[in-house]
Amino acid sequence: MAILISIAIVGWAYRTAISDPIVRFATVEMLPAESSQKQLRILFLSDVHVAGPDMPPERLSQIVRQANAQRPDAVLIAGDFVSDKALATKRFSLENAIAPLGDLKSRFGTFAVLGNHDHWRSAAAAYSALRRAGINVLDNSAARAGPLVIGGLDDAFTHHDDLSATLRAMAALGGEPVLLSHSPDPFPRVPAEVKLMLAGHTHCGQIRLPLVGAISYMSEYGDKYACGVVIEHGKTLVVGAGLGTSLLPLRLGAVPDMWLIVVKRRSRSLMPRAEPPINAAFRVG
Structure with a gap:
């Protein structure tokens, strides 16, 4: 019986x-x-992890069509485009893994940072493939997206991040700041004037066992910045569960997701609001 339940x-x-x-x-x-x-629609994707059996490029193409249906003004992707997990039935080149993302459509374009898996495979190949797909790669740099300035923080997990350089690049361009990072761990160091940060990497635990919880969040803060929306010191962090998988082609208690974040004009008089629960629909003031 135990074997059948496990299967x-x-x-x-x-x-x-x-x-x-x-x-x-x-x-x-x-x-x-x-x-x-009046408002902008940011579509946020993370942890694509193209690899067989669970995320071949064909499945990613279907997800791109789903993403385009959200009618975003800008698309932001928080790295980890491939997965070299031991149980992968097929591994794809960065070129083939990233190519479907070239079909993403938005008014201001697609912006991306690298994740740890991209650095482990080949950062140079990832940069090249992303640029050929028409995606703006940000490596401790920044770019304008209409009234927004997108700061792209390179991967903190592999120690390629430079927050100071990224903030300087954002300040030089002006605009309302949005910080894109593969890992959520830099969040406590982000200054209060950066009101929105987007991150992935944790997979929201990917495999969360009953009573035990997640096997790992791959964060030095445990579950503090593990999933969903976190509001801290006037800053908002959104952490996605991601699209693909790492280590095992399995998800339990952490479904794949993408985030549609509506950035609106500030009210002239904002009342304080309580922190929202994780993984719900939010209005943040």
Whole structure:
């Protein structure tokens, strides 16, 4: 009986891993009250992890169509485009893994940073493939997206991040700051004027066992910045569960997701609001 239950759980976890991503929603008021732009729609993706059996390029192409249906003004991707997990049935080149992302459509374009798996495979090849796909790669640098300035922090897990350089690049361009990072761990060091940070890497635990919880969040802060929306010192952090998998092609208690974040004009008079729960729809003031 125990063997049958184990097989059923593994089957369920694999089916969850290959399921269509849930679209989660957040609203952040951060545009100036006098801005001519009423709102912007940021689509946030992370941890694509292209590899067989769970995330071949064909599945990623389907997810891209789902992403385009959200009608984003900008798409931000928080790295880890490939997965070299030991149980992968097929590994793909960075070129083939990233190519489907070239079909993403938005008004201001697609912006990305690298993750630890991309550095472990080949950062140079990842940069090249992303640029050929028409994606703006940010490596401790910044770019404008309409009224927003997107700062791209290189991967902190492999110690390629330079927050000071990224902040300087953002300040030089001006605009309302949004910080994109593969890992959420730099969040405590981010200054208060950066109201929104987006990160992945944790997979929201990927495999969360009943009573035990996640095997690992791959964060030095444990579950503090593990998943969903965190509000701290006036800053908002959104951590996605990601699209693909690492180590095992399984997900349990942490479904694939993408985030649609509506950035709106600040109210002229904002009332304090309580911190929201993790993994729900949010309005953040």
